[in-house]
Amino acid sequence: MSAVIENHHDDHHHGPAKGLTRWLYTTNHKDIGTLYLWFSFAMFLIGGAMAMVIRAELFQPGMQIVEPEFYNQMITLHGLIMIFGGVMPAFVGLANWLVPMMIGAPDMALPRMNNLSFWILPFAFFILLSSLFMEGGAPNFGWTFYAPLSTTYAPPSVTFFIFSVHIMGASSIMGAINVVVTIMNMRAPGVGLMKMPLFVWSWLITAYLLIAVMPVLAGAVTMMLMDIHFGTSFFNAAGGGDPVLFQHIFWFFGHPEVYIMILPAFGIVSHIIETFSRKQLFGYSSMVWAMLSIAILSFVVWAHHMFTVGLPLAAELFFMWATMLIAVPTGVKVFNWIATMFRGSITFETPMLFACAFVVLFTLGGFSGLMLAITPADFQYHDTYFVVAHFHYVLVPGAIFSIMAAVYYWIPKWCGNMYDERLGKLHFWLSFTGVNVTFFPQHFIGLAGMPRRYPDYALQFADWNMVSTVGAFLFGVSQLLFLFIVVKTVMGGKKATDQVWEGARGLEWTVASPAPYHTFTTPPKID
Amino acid sequence: MLLKYLGKFQYLSIVAVMLIANPIKADWFALNMTRGITDISNEVFELHMLIFWICVAIGVVVFAVMFYSMYAHTKKKNPVAATFHENTKVEIAWTIIPFLILIAMAIPASKTLVKIYDDEAGDVNIQVTGYQWKWQYNYLEDDISFFANLSTDADEIYNLVPKGENYLQEVDEMVLIPVGKKVRFLITANDVIHSWWMPDFAIKQDAIPGFVNTAWTKVDVPGIYRGKCTELCGKNHGFMPIVVKAVEQDEYDQWVSEKKDVAMRLAELTTKEWTTQELVDRGEDVYALNCVACHQTNGEGIQGIFPGLAGSDIALNDKDRHIEILMEGVQGAAMNSFSYLSEVELAAVITYTRQAWGNAENGDGEIVIPKDIVDYKQPKI
Numbered sequence: 011m012s013a014v015i016e017n018h019h020d021d022h023h024h025g026p027a028k029g030l031t032r033w034l035y036t037t038n039h040k041d042i043g044t045l046y047l048w049f050s051f052a053m054f055l056i057g058g059a060m061a062m063v064i065r066a067e068l069f070q071p072g073m074q075i076v077e078p079e080f081y082n083q084m085i086t087l088h089g090l091i092m093i094f095g096g097v098m099p100a101f102v103g104l105a106n107w108l109v110p111m112m113i114g115a116p117d118m119a120l121p122r123m124n125n126l127s128f129w130i131l132p133f134a135f136f137i138l139l140s141s142l143f144m145e146g147g148a149p150n151f152g153w154t155f156y157a158p159l160s161t162t163y164a165p166p167s168v169t170f171f172i173f174s175v176h177i178m179g180a181s182s183i184m185g186a187i188n189v190v191v192t193i194m195n196m197r198a199p200g201v202g203l204m205k206m207p208l209f210v211w212s213w214l215i216t217a218y219l220l221i222a223v224m225p226v227l228a229g230a231v232t233m234m235l236m237d238i239h240f241g242t243s244f245f246n247a248a249g250g251g252d253p254v255l256f257q258h259i260f261w262f263f264g265h266p267e268v269y270i271m272i273l274p275a276f277g278i279v280s281h282i283i284e285t286f287s288r289k290q291l292f293g294y295s296s297m298v299w300a301m302l303s304i305a306i307l308s309f310v311v312w313a314h315h316m317f318t319v320g321l322p323l324a325a326e327l328f329f330m331w332a333t334m335l336i337a338v339p340t341g342v343k344v345f346n347w348i349a350t351m352f353r354g355s356i357t358f359e360t361p362m363l364f365a366c367a368f369v370v371l372f373t374l375g376g377f378s379g380l381m382l383a384i385t386p387a388d389f390q391y392h393d394t395y396f397v398v399a400h401f402h403y404v405l406v407p408g409a410i411f412s413i414m415a416a417v418y419y420w421i422p423k424w425c426g427n428m429y430d431e432r433l434g435k436l437h438f439w440l441s442f443t444g445v446n447v448t449f450f451p452q453h454f455i456g457l458a459g460m461p462r463r464y465p466d467y468a469l470q471f472a473d474w475n476m477v478s479t480v481g482a483f484l485f486g487v488s489q490l491l492f493l494f495i496v497v498k499t500v501m502g503g504k505k506a507t508d509q510v511w512e513g514a515r516g517l518e519w520t521v522a523s524p525a526p527y528h529t530f531t532t533p534p535k536i537d
Numbered sequence: 538m539l540l541k542y543l544g545k546f547q548y549l550s551i552v553a554v555m556l557i558a559n560p561i562k563a564d565w566f567a568l569n570m571t572r573g574i575t576d577i578s579n580e581v582f583e584l585h586m587l588i589f590w591i592c593v594a595i596g597v598v599v600f601a602v603m604f605y606s607m608y609a610h611t612k613k614k615n616p617v618a619a620t621f622h623e624n625t626k627v628e629i630a631w632t633i634i635p636f637l638i639l640i641a642m643a644i645p646a647s648k649t650l651v652k653i654y655d656d657e658a659g660d661v662n663i664q665v666t667g668y669q670w671k672w673q674y675n676y677l678e679d680d681i682s683f684f685a686n687l688s689t690d691a692d693e694i695y696n697l698v699p700k701g702e703n704y705l706q707e708v709d710e711m712v713l714i715p716v717g718k719k720v721r722f723l724i725t726a727n728d729v730i731h732s733w734w735m736p737d738f739a740i741k742q743d744a745i746p747g748f749v750n751t752a753w754t755k756v757d758v759p760g761i762y763r764g765k766c767t768e769l770c771g772k773n774h775g776f777m778p779i780v781v782k783a784v785e786q787d788e789y790d791q792w793v794s795e796k797k798d799v800a801m802r803l804a805e806l807t808t809k810e811w812t813t814q815e816l817v818d819r820g821e822d823v824y825a826l827n828c829v830a831c832h833q834t835n836g837e838g839i840q841g842i843f844p845g846l847a848g849s850d851i852a853l854n855d856k857d858r859h860i861e862i863l864m865e866g867v868q869g870a871a872m873n874s875f876s877y878l879s880e881v882e883l884a885a886v887i888t889y890t891r892q893a894w895g896n897a898e899n900g901d902g903e904i905v906i907p908k909d910i911v912d913y914k915q916p917k918i
Contacts, residue, residue, distance in 0.1 A: 033897035071704065072696040078772040079839075158746065159729040159771060163871050165671075165842060238869075247747025253730060254745060286592045287610075289618040296628055317731060318767075319743045320750035323654040325646055334639045338632060344599065346632045351606040353619035358611075366607065370600060377592040384642065386649040389586045389741045393732060393767040458567035459736050460766040466694060468705050470564040474896055516611035 014326055017289030025527050035127070037121030038527060039106045044424075046103025047129050047417075051493070053095030053135065054410075056484050060088040065448075065482040070473050073466055081465035082150035083142065089153025093271065094178045095135050097405065100413045101274040102127075102185045105213045107424065109189060111518040111525065112207045114198025114534045119191040120184075127184035134177035141167035152463060154264070156254040157245030161237045168238065172231045179224040186220035189213050198517075200536030204295065207516050211298050212277030215305045219266045219273075222309075227263040231255065254319050261312035269308045272404060273301055275372075275412030276343060279365045279517070282419050283347050286362035287354030288513035292346045300339035300346075307336050319390045326385050333383035337376070344373055359511075360434030364415035367442050375403030378453065393463075396456025402449045406485075407442075414441070414492065422506030423497055429499040437495060440488035447481025571736055574758050578739035580649050588642055595638070653739075659721030659753055661714060667724075667731030667744035667766070668828060670773035674712050677723075685710050686826055687776045693778075704724045705775070706763040712780040714756060715789040721753040728873050732768035735779060743768055756783040773830055806881045807907040813888065816904060820889025823882045828890075831871065836894040843871065846890050853900025857872070859887055860905060860913050880910040 026032045026041065026166075036042060063084050067075045076084070104125065110117055118124050141148040146165030149155065160168060193214050197206070206214075233256075236242040243249025245256045276297075284291045291297065313321060313329040321329075347369050356362070378400040382388050391397060422428050451474035456462075460471045467475065507524040521529045573584045601913040609615070668684075675682045685708040692698045694705075701707070714720045724733050726744035734741040738754040756762075764779035784792070824836075832838050836847035846852050851859050863883055866874035875883065887905040891897065 071700060073694055074696065078775065079842075082772060082774075084770070119710075147842070150772070154770070156730055159769065162869060163729050163771065253747065282820075286613070287618060290622045292621065292622050293628055294623075296623075318741045319745065320748060323651065326650060326654075330646065330650070331643055334643060337639060338635050341635045342628070342632060348599065348603045348606065349627070351603065352610065353615065354606065354610050355612045355615050355618040356607065356610050358607075366603075369603065373596065373599065377596060377760075380592060380642075381585070381588050384584060384588055384646045386581045386646060386653060386739070387588065389653070389739055390581060390585065390736060392741055393734075395847070404558050454568045457570040459571065459765070461734070461765050461775075463769045464765075466705060466775050469700060469702070473565050479578075 035125070037117075037125050037278065039110050039118045039121070039124065040424075040525065040527065041101045042118075042124050042128050043106030043108075046099045046106060049128070049131060050096050050098075050100035050103060050413075051496075053091050053099070055090050055489065055493075056139070057091035057096055060091070060490060061482060062486050064088060065479040067465060068467070069479040070468055070476065071469055073470050076465075078465045079147060079150060082152075082463070083148040085148045085463055086152055086155075087138070087142070090138065090149075091135070093153065093267070094175075094404075097132075097271045097409045097413070099131060101213075101216070101271075102182075104187075104209075104274065104278070104413070104416055104420075105189055108420065108518060109192055109210055109213060110196070111521065111529055112210050113193065113196065113201050113518055114517050114530045114536070115192060115196035116528060116531050118188050119196055120188045123184050124188055126305065126436070127181045127188065129242045130177050131181050134174045134181065137170050138174040141170050144170070154260060155234075156260070157237070157253050159235060161234050161245055164238070172235050175231045176228055181230045182220050183224050185219035186224075190221070193217075198530065198533040198536055202299070203312075205536075207277075208280040208291070208294070208297055209274065209277035212273045212275075212301055215301050216270050216273045219270050219305055219308065223263040223266045226259060227267075230259045230263065233259075246397075254316075257316050257319060258312070261315045262309075264315065265312040266305070266308040268401075268404075269304055271409045272372075273305070275368065275409050278412045278416045278419075279347065279368050280350075280364040282361045282415055283350050283369075284360060284515070285419070285513040286365070286510050287351045287356050289350060289354035292349035292352075293342075296342055297346055300342040303339040304336060307332065307339070311336065313385060314385075314388075316463070317385050318392050330383055330385045334380065337380050337383075340376055344369060344376075353512075359418075360429070360431060360438055361415045361419035363435065363438045363442075364411045364418065367438070368411045368415065371403055371407035371411070371445070371464040375400055375408055378403065391456065393461055394456035395452045395460050395462055398450035398462045399449050399456060402452070406449065407445050411441070411445075417496065419511075420518070422510045423518060423521075423523050423525055425500050426506055427499050427503035428506050428510075429495055429503065433491065433495045433498075437459060437488060437491045440491065441485060444481050444485025444488055448478050448485055449481075451475075451477045451481075567766055573737040573739050574760070574762070575754050575756060576739050577649070577653055577754070578737060580652070581739040584649055587645065591638060591642065593612075599633065609727065646864070655753060656751055657719075657721075657753075658870075660718040661720045662723060663712065663714075663720065664723045664725070664749075665733055665744065667726035667728075667733065667777075668873075669728050669771050669871070670766075670777040672733070672766075672777060672779060673727075676793070677795065679793050681793065681800070682795075683710050684826070685712065685780070687773075688779060689776075703763070706765075706778050706780070708778055708780045711761070711780045713782050713784055713789055713792050716756055716759050716787045717782050717786070719753055719755050721751060724750045724752060727873075727877075729770045730768050731766050731777070732771045733764070733779060734767040735762060735764035735781060737762040738781075741767060759783050759785060803879055803881060807879075807911065809907075811884070811906050813892065813904050816885045816888040816906070817892050819881070820885035820887070823878070823886040823892075824889050827875065827878070828886065828893050836896075847894035847896065848899060852896050856887075856891070856901075856903045856905060859891070860909060863887060864910075864913060876914075880907040880914075883907075883910045 033045060063076060067081055074111040144167040146167060148167055149171045151164060191211060195376050233244040237246055243251035245251050245253050247253055280291055280297060311329060311333045313325060314333040317326060335531050382391050382400060416436055418429060437464050455471050458470060460467050508523050510523060517534060570582055570585050572579055589628040662677040664677060666673040671684050671686045673684050688707045688709040689705050693700045724742045724744045725748060726746045732741060733744055740752040740754060742750045742752045760783055762781045766774060766777045831843035832846050836845060838845035864874060864876045866872050884905045884907045
């Protein structure tokens with residue numbers, strides 16, 4: 011055996027292996043980044059298909075297409091898949107591609123763990139999706155899986171759901187450790203912490219959030235497992251347990267999780283606005299401090315998701331004030347982006363269109379977030395479509411638009427070809443229209459009084475629900491265009507220069523397009 | 538280029554408008570929060586509008602600057618970008634000013650919140666208990682207790698007949714409260730978490746097993762007010778509405794005495810001699826209200842989730858276990874204790890399920906009378 015190993019000793023140094031094994035065994039950050047990105051796109055389409063089922067059912071009052079049991083499975087899986095399968099892996103994929111190139115490192119610090127953290131993900135989602143075909147159906151208790159609906163009253167498939175969440179958590183923790191170790195140890199000489207590109211900063215902070223809260227989520231699902239199978243009563247009131255404890259634990263994970271899904275977006279948008287305004291970012295260090303403050307505040311605001319559970323007055327006041335405080339660093343970020351654009355020399359290529367839409371629509375989501383922070387008003391908003399509109403505004407034209415912007419921005423570097431600008435713009439305008447037609451009316455529906463997670467509704471909500479569904483299908487179909495554009499770009503197209511964008515700065519633009527399989531095997535020189 | 542694409546959107550929006558032509562009931566103007574009818578709900582509405590207009594004002598200023606840059610500072614109009622960056626004064630200003638605006642918002646919000654958190658007992662105290670998927674109301678002073686179930690017909694839900702005006706917002710028994718009195722709700726749940734929301738009173742309190750949350754209101758305008766369950770509680774989460782009727786004191790007092798009479802008559806029924814047919818008839822109604830959601834009208838249940846009763850061994854041959862299951866529930870399953878039903882209702886529904894769907898022919902056909910339930914409730918030695 012040893013002879014065989016020696017014979018192949020020098021095979022893989024200068025290019026990828028061929029065939030399937032390249033992807034199975036790869037320890038290359040670019041390959042793993044690609045795997046993450048394609049995986050998250052597949053999940054985005056699956057989760058999106060579920061959203062189409064939801065919106066189709068809500069097109070008119072009455073039950074038409076699915077039964078309430080299945081509807082609840084759809085809302086649960088849609089949320090879980092989009093968060094854990096769509097947004098998070100997409101950001102990990104971007105981190106894999108970009109962090110080493112941005113800091114002048116040859117690869118991620120822990121390449122084998124990198125491979126493992128990706129390759130357990132498909133199994134996690136296979137387990138989760140297979141629960142659709144199990145007796146009693148898939149998890150049906152919402153992505154927040156509040157006990158005891160998710161324990162005593164759950165379908166048998168909840169056990170598979172728990173193991174799937176454990177695997178996702180392990181994957182996220184490994185990915186986060188890898189990012190931290192890479193950034194802390196592998197920066198090229200001269201790349202000090204306060205010289206790192208903002209995307210790297212945003213991911214460093216995100217990675218710490220992940221390491222802090224994913225174990226909390228693992229704890230929550232483990233307690234559920236114990237309650238279901240081993241006779242404990244963590245969350246079972248009849249056995250002396252506390253259903254509200256579940257919500258405290260869940261949201262202690264859940265609120266930082268929200269920022270895990272938006273901080274990398276802040277980094278991406280900062281780079282894109284800088285590039286297409288051809289002007290240096292207005293306040294680099296205040297952007298870093300704003301992200302740090304948001305991350306720290308995210309640990310002390312969790313109970314604003316629980317204003318109606320009957321917390322004592324002092325707790326309600328504290329969590330209201332702390333939550334409102336988040337508006338300050340978030341405002342700083344928005345002001346910085348706009349100050350960067352001010353008196354710049356702006357062009358509107360597709361990434362910039364997505365980034366501008368991000369700033370406007372994410373800010374709208376921020377405004378509704380501020381309204382939701384006002385506890386007495388939250389008694390009226392809580393668990394209505396107003397909340398659905400709020401978090402979709404920060405997640406779809408927020409997180410997802412930033413991911414699309416990143417793909418358009420960096421894809422010339424990844425595959426050496428320019429995407430089709432005309433189609434890219436078409437994709438943007440279709441998505442922009444679709445998102446707003448879908449989610450803006452949901453503010454109205456929610457304020458008028460429609461609760462979320464309802465498979466059927468009273469007649470006064472009929473009109474705007476219909477509009478919302480039309481928008482959702484427009485948005486959904488537009489993403490097939492995105493798939494087409496990406497495939498077309500990978501297959502061929504106008505060759506990209508190394509610099510790609512006139513105003514782009516950063517180490518990743520100094521390497522060839524497409525980026526060679528191994529970059530920065532010797533550290534670059536930084537002035 | 539942009540205009541060309543926008544042209545396409547005009548076409549799309551026309552299609553959208555055509556699709557939207559809705560024969561049922563146009564309500565394009567249901568855009569904002571309803572004001573509600575209590576002092577608190579009005580205060581909450583004012584707060585909501587205040588924050589909304591502050592956000593609009595901030596948005597107008599911020600987006601005006603942004604859109605101006607997008608218009609005036611394009612590469613065409615401004616080929617060379619300025620080079621300024623970092624300005625401590627500006628950065629301090631845009632940190633401090635939002636902070637001050639937030640304080641201006643927090644003060645009225647905190648004041649209203651303190652008012653809402655008044656935990657004193659009310660003139661009328663009603664315990665509200667959430668069940669999958671109905672609400673129970675106990676009037677603590679008057680010993681009145683009843684369930685409120687959705688009264689919308691399944692045919693309306695499945696689009697077989699036209700939907701009524703109060704589609705999904707109507708119940709078989711309304712909660713009556715007197716006007717001008719402080720009414721306190723003590724909110725809890727029996728199985729999973731529910732949430733009792735009455736938008737017109739600005740009350741939303743989670744109903745949590747093992748906890749009692751409180752909320753209060755004082756309604757001055759007689760009328761019928763409609764609310765909903767707002768915490769996902771299983772498959773019929775969307776089908777357990779809340780209807781409160783506020784009436785003058787006289788009418789309220791009369792209703793209370795009528796409800797008490799009914800309760801007394803029910804107690805008499807427990808000692809009456811029952812025939813099988815009487816029990817089956819009554820049991821069918823009880824079954825329709827409490828059991829069909831899971832066990833289905835045909836008694837087959839839903840495979841893999843809710844066991845069938847038709848042909849089940851317990852329903853056929855094990856009367857004692859049958860009573861026990863209804864009284865105690867099944868540990869670790871969705872089946873709860875139904876011991877809160879009256880003895881007559883329990884006996885009737887057990888008898889019905891032992892007689893229906895051919896169970897009488899296939900099993901021992903034994904019936905259960907109210908006295909059996911009374912005996913079961915005796916302390917066991």
